[in-house]
Amino acid sequence: MKIKKAVFPSAGLGTRFLPATKAIPKEMLPLVDKPLIQYCVEEAHASGIEEIVFITGRGKRAIEDHFDISFELETTLREKKKTAILNKIRHISEDLTYIYTRQKKALGLGHAVLCAKNIINNEPFAVFLGDDIIDAKVPAMKQMIKVFTKYQTSILAVQRVPKKHTHMYGIIKGKKVADGLYKVEDVVEKPEKNPPSNLAIIGRYILTPEIFTQLEKNKKGSGGEYQLTDAIKGLLKTQAVYAYEFEGERFDAGDKVGFLKANIHMGLKNKETAVELRKFIKRLF
Numbered sequence: 001m002k003i004k005k006a007v008f009p010s011a012g013l014g015t016r017f018l019p020a021t022k023a024i025p026k027e028m029l030p031l032v033d034k035p036l037i038q039y040c041v042e043e044a045h046a047s048g049i050e051e052i053v054f055i056t057g058r059g060k061r062a063i064e065d066h067f068d069i070s071f072e073l074e075t076t077l078r079e080k081k082k083t084a085i086l087n088k089i090r091h092i093s094e095d096l097t098y099i100y101t102r103q104k105k106a107l108g109l110g111h112a113v114l115c116a117k118n119i120i121n122n123e124p125f126a127v128f129l130g131d132d133i134i135d136a137k138v139p140a141m142k143q144m145i146k147v148f149t150k151y152q153t154s155i156l157a158v159q160r161v162p163k164k165h166t167h168m169y170g171i172i173k174g175k176k177v178a179d180g181l182y183k184v185e186d187v188v189e190k191p192e193k194n195p196p197s198n199l200a201i202i203g204r205y206i207l208t209p210e211i212f213t214q215l216e217k218n219k220k221g222s223g224g225e226y227q228l229t230d231a232i233k234g235l236l237k238t239q240a241v242y243a244y245e246f247e248g249e250r251f252d253a254g255d256k257v258g259f260l261k262a263n264i265h266m267g268l269k270n271k272e273t274a275v276e277l278r279k280f281i282k283r284l285f
């Protein structure tokens with residue numbers, strides 16, 4: 001089975017970035033010159049995904065406009081012969097199909113994914129959490145699809161985190177089956193004490209459609225919300241789930257410091273900004 005669809009839960013209120021996110025979705029905050037969400041959409045595209053399913057909410061229309069063709073803007077750029085910029089804005093909308101549905105109440109990540117049930121139908125699919133920006137030689141989702149192709153079951157992206165941070169993540173207990181690959185035995189969402197390991201779930205998942213049965217049975221969990229991690233725990237009773245330690249650098253762009261680090265990292269990689277930015281940073285120390 002090929003992974004063709006990716007779900008992007010994007011209904012969060014972005015409270016950690018207020019007041020910047022009062023009138024702008026947090027997904028649209030820029031890393032250098034591209035909105036956060038575009039990095040993940042490009043990763044999906046580079047991994048062979050064909051359809052992007054955004055789970056949005058109120059105040060998220062800018063996302064829809066961003067991935068649409070902007071006729072006026074394109075005409076103006078063409079007239080002014082600004083071909084390079086024109087190509088930059090065109091390529092994101094051309095090869096992918098975008099589908100939007102709304103999560104009417106902010107009831108948690110599990111509930112957001114469940115909102116995609118009728119769009120996904122009966123096929124395995126990817127989930128991208130837009131806060132997690134991963135810079136990798138081989139796109140993280142492409143690495144995961146390779147693992148999926150072999151095991152044909154749900155795959156979670158994981159990364160080791162310091163023990164003191166385990167309370168911020170879904171944490172797995174797993175049995176190592178190969179280099180960087182674990183058969184998941186248990187998962188706990190944001191354990192307050194006794195985390196089963198320091199292998200944290202990062203915002204990339206490949207899930208089989210059986211997850212929807214679990215999401216429908218789901219009860220409120222951590223933070224009083226319907227958690228995807230709890231549904232994955234249910235999935236463990238019916239199928240093997242693997243956790244894959246992807247190669248690449250991950251930034252938590254949902255956090256202020258993580259967002260700034262991601263901006264510096266991308267700024268130092270960007271041809272237009274790298275030289276001046278490096279000079280500036282050197283001058284600071």
Ligand code: G1P
Nearest residue numbers: 109132169170200201202203229
């Ligand atoms: C979500 C998931 C959590 C995961 C994390 C990765 O939490 O619920 O299991 O480890 O994303 O970024 P959130 O950061 O949305 O609170």
